[in-house]
Amino acid sequence: MMKTFSIGGIHPNDSKISKDCKIEVLPVPSKVYISVAQHLGAPATPIVKAGDQVKVGQVIAEPAGFISAYVHSSVSGTVKSVGPRKDIAGNNVVHIEIDVEGDEWIEGADLSDTIVTEIPEDDKATLEKIKMCGVVGLGGATFPAHVKLCPPPGSKAECLILNGAECEPYLTSDYRIMLERSKEIVIGAAIMKKVLGGCPAVIGIEENKPEAIKAMSEAVAELQKTAKGYDGISVMSLKKKYPQGGEKQLIDAVMGRQVKSGGLPISVGAVVQNVATSLAVYEAVQKNIPLITNVMTITGDCLPMENQHNYKFRIGMPLSYIAEVAGGIPEEAVKIVSGGPMMGKAIANLDATTVKGSSSLLYLTAEQTVRGVESACIRCGKCAEACPMGLEPFLLNKYARNNMMDELEENAVQDCIECGCCLYSCPANIPLLDIIRIAKGDVIRIIRTRK
């Protein structure tokens, strides 16, 4: 039996239309706007001002707390301004505007294609490099990577899990890097596993990506043969089911352990990092390249095949610019999503720019995405069947609409991971997650004030 997580889950059509599109490098525009809030936690503090000259890879904003991250310039040129600009949701965030001049990199950055397989001995220096290069989790949450790689005292990492599930429909960026940068990803895994004290590492990939499973297995085998420090790394194929890439679900699938409600993955000995994060760790540690690029998918059913792309972008590129380079926005598209269709954000402002965690421009048609009219709950229980956290969305919906906070907490609304399985499954078009999301926020606030 192929492994998967034990509770709930759904099987949406995987729609990996762009899976055979090789990664192309996006040309640099004449101007970039780099956000200082590209990670979970406190926005970084800008350390450049208008008129400053910057190089590619130079630090332009410093972390403003423990959970925060460095931000680097993705281009060389002159800082034009530092000030508020709207992000994809339309919120004002401080951006650093840079006029592009040439492409001059910081010293020490290794831009060659040579793959460095030797893993550095000094763990402290490695961690410092990961932190200094602004590496954050690229699976969606953009949590600073070095924080996850330093387990709190008293806890020990027993397994490093690399998330190659890419369970969201449409997205193919992780798939492409697993095919095109397999070795680098494995080296990144070896680096992280060494920092964590030498625990085994498992690369979890869903069965609908056999080429990726093959490429990653071959990379592991070859590195184990030719270099040191690669023992204990393996590839595990997982049954296709959404949300396999959810942190708790992936740990359950790979290790068969359930993280307790409110607990961290490390409490069951797990550290989870996305395959793209592993690649960023490789670039940071082996090549001295900070996290200023990532791969994003340009896709959608209404997009002609020749306009489907997997792009290597630099942070700070306007989304409207990328859409144009990719061949324009299709007529039928009514909604553009950044991220997957299940958990991604609908873009409100196309003038917003790419951030470290950008993963897609997904064009959806009215027929695909406009919700039907809500009708009465027929108590079919499909939401409860789909919920990967074992919650009862129909019940939480009723409690939330009646403001029954105690009952919401008793029925674990705070455990909701907002994967969207309930709303996806509801035949009556009840906006279950919309309502549960608000209730979850309220209940978490109540729990916090109690402490």
Next chain:
Amino acid sequence: MNKLLVSPSPHLHTRTSTKSLMRDVVIAMIPAVIVSVLFYGWAELLVLGVSVASCVLLEYLITKYLLNKPCTVCDMSAVVTGVLLALNLPATTPWWVVFIGAVVAIGVAKMTFGGLGQNLFNPAIVGRVFLLISFPTYMTNWAKPNGFISTAAVDAFTGATPLGIAKEGGVAAVEGLDYMDMLFCNIGGSAGELSALAILAGFVYLLARRVIKPYITLSILATVAVFSGIFWAVNPAEFTGPVFNLLTGGVLLGAVFMATDYVTSPMSNVGGIIFGVGIGLITMLVRYFGAYPEGMSFAILIMNAVVPLINKWCHSKKFGRA
């Protein structure tokens, strides 16, 4: 494209809707409908037509003029109730009795509670039980199956159901019955009780389309089989056996199409099993020791009333909270 649509995630939605689920239930009942029409002829068609038409019409009128709510006829739930009610009545039922059944099913059991999703009891069964108590003569005047063409013969060859015979005459009276006849629709009973195979075909369809889960149906059938098996093993002269009890009366029809009604059955799998065992037990208690030959309808209604309690006890297993 001028304006971007912005809404919270998820941005995709399943194609399954209330209407598609109800349509699947109707499709699943087609084999049973075809069999009953073939074997009872025009009379059965009339019962079906009156039942479905009046259920749909009543739902339309009540939502539009009494409740002032959006019309819910399009979700097809009234059609399901109509077909189920018809399958639960003898083909000889006069049209006005069928109409009264529909009034009780839709008007009383469904709409007074607030319409689809709010009703505590299965509307079709409430309609049927109301008729059973109010018009016992019509409701026990079971037609013996006859070919489609011989409509006149339906009136001529009325007789008791196998369960009725067993109730009156004891086990000896039903010894001559052929189980193959029961499987292939050659027994007397309400229209939908005719062919076990037709109903099972519907069951398989519902499972394959993931409309229902098997827990409720199988636990009813298992309970009926085990309960009657024990009594029959102890005293085969007094009690009818498991095969007889599974194939007669409304057990199959009820277990597949009525006990599995979303609205009036428990939400969780464990709850479904408790619900099913309860229905099986009550059915057999009525059959062996009660005044009526058949207990399926009563069993489902009684267990419908217990569903809120079952839902309160049985919650799904939560992740990381063992």
